[in-house]
Amino acid sequence: VKTDSNTPLTARPMPSWALSLVLFVVLTGAMAYLRLVVFGDHTVTLSYGWPLLICLWHRDRRLLWSLAAAFTAIIAYKSLILLGGGLSADDAMHVLNLLIVAVVAHAFIILFEKLEERRRALEQSNDELKASHEEIARQNEELQAQAEELAQQNEEIQHQSEEMQQQAEEITAQAEELQETNAQLLRRETWMHALLQALPTSVRPGEFADRLCEPLQTLFGESADAVAIIERVGDELAVLAHRGAVPLGRSRWPVDKSFAAVVMAEDRTAFVEDIDLRPDLTIPSTEGHRPRSVLATPLRLGGRPAGVIMVYSVRPRQWTADEFRIVEWASAQCSLAMESHQLREQLARTNKELDSLVSQRTAELQEIVQDLEHFSYTITHDLRAPLRAMHGFASMLDEDCRDQLSMESRDYILRITTAAARMDRLITDALSFSGAARKEFEMVPTDPGRLLRGMVESYPVFQPPAAHVHIAPDLPLVLGNEAALTQCFSNLLGNAVKFVEPGNTPRVTIRAERRGEMVRLWFEDNGIGIAPALQSRLFGMFQRLNKSYEGTGIGLALVKKVTARMGGTVGVESEAGRGSRFWLELKAG
């Protein structure tokens, strides 16, 4: 427990008032009784001072002096009133006695008080000391606990540190290995880099090999004085590329009796340790810097040895297994690079040929399209004119000679006019189909409701009593072409009112359904419906699924084509005898 050092020392407790009063009354009473009643008529040499000593027990200076005053008053009262004489020497002695005792008692009380005060101070500081001692003991314990923890942690750290050291050693070992491998790879990579850089450029094959040669020599470092890439051309060997301090002297020499021929025939890597010891082999050389040793590996093109890569040294030497590996690897890379270079050249040539072919064909096609367009235009005029005449004359024959014609003849005339009208419709429908397939539409947000209402208003076949067409209000805008949409709507509406059981009034409902980015327009009718098995053929060209109804079989094919040209789709849900629900799905406008 901590002591608050700011609190002042507690004041000495005041002696009890009540006890002082009781002592005063009892002592004064007892003294008065003894002096005035028991020894009232004579003077007894009783010490007045002794009762004052009670104040050494009950240390009240007010009581001390009150008693002293009271006893003095009793002395005075007895001497002056009871004995009736003046103040005697005894009285003076008594008073003096009283005073001395009182003074001594007073001095003692003060001394006691001081001692008491000191004791208190000491006690208090003692308490404080005790408290702080306890605090220190507690802190000490805590410190001890912390020290133990630290010791434990220290141990752990030491352990980890040892582990890390071990790992670091392992990593160092691995790093050293990697560095070694890296150095090897780096040399190969430099060469591959040069190889790849040489690839994309369009150069002659000789120049290409030349580019491969220099990095190849670098790959061998100081162990090679020259390298050459040699190709077999017929019965001769031709130097495609050559690099290094050893000149070959010639650029072509016969295959026969050459070292290259041996290497190609055996199809494996080989070397000649000292050329001077093999006079049977032709190895081109010039005076001065003559090669003394050569390492050669076949260079394959298209899977067969088509040349050699030669590595020369000016000193006779043995070639190591490592050098074998390097030259074989380099040869494989060279083969790949040269083949890919050849393919690239070939591809470029073919591309160029194809390009000109494509533009030629495009021009031809454009001509054909123009011819076709002209052809269909001519058909419109030249085919329709005789039909118009046929229909016209037959109709006039029926009108003008009605009375002279038999029923049979009039039936023939009717058949002529029907056939002519049908032929005309076929022509116009086929023309609008080919037109729709070719035409570029300008696409704008269009209100299908406005187009449909306009259509219903203009054609009595879509109005009561012929038919009941209900168009849902507020059809959303679609992205389309007005003319193309009109073509689609008129075909769908026309079909809806056409294909009904005789005697039924067609009822058509047109409504819209939002499907994300698209709007689907539904055309629901109460017509004869379409059996599911036939639905797949419904949108085909010249498909007439029910021959009891007039038609060319082009209408829905046209709807499909035109809708597709507007980036939309078309479909149907139906069952035979239960009406059809055609839908047209277009981008929302």
Next chain:
Amino acid sequence: MSVAESASGEVAILYVEDEPDDVWFMRAAFERCGLSVSLCTVSDGQQAIAYLAGEPPFHDRTRHPLPVIVLLDLNLPLRSGFEVLRWIRAQPGLQKLTVIVFSSSGRTEDRRKAAELGASHYTEKPTSGVQFREVANDLKQRWLAADGAG
């Protein structure tokens, strides 16, 4: 517009058409509808221009009066209907001449081109020759009535 009338005092309509049957049907339709106009016909674009320009053999305006309406087929020999239309609109005296394109082509681009070149109207040829009567009726009510013919 100064309109030369024929000897009989009737206004003239020039029908440019290379199909004799169509000309026949048009004449029959005019008769049937009781149109009191003289129907002049030429069978190619070249002749149409010559007629309108009053060049020989059409220089005699009493026999070949300047028409109040030109019915113009598009697919014509020598010069197409569009060429004739372009020529007409290039003539200062013929700016306001009523030219009705009368073609069997229903192509939107033909309609648009005709409108661009200044055609007064575009009528698609009917499927049947007898339906030329409707065209004749339309001419009578819509185009001749406005001109106060007769």
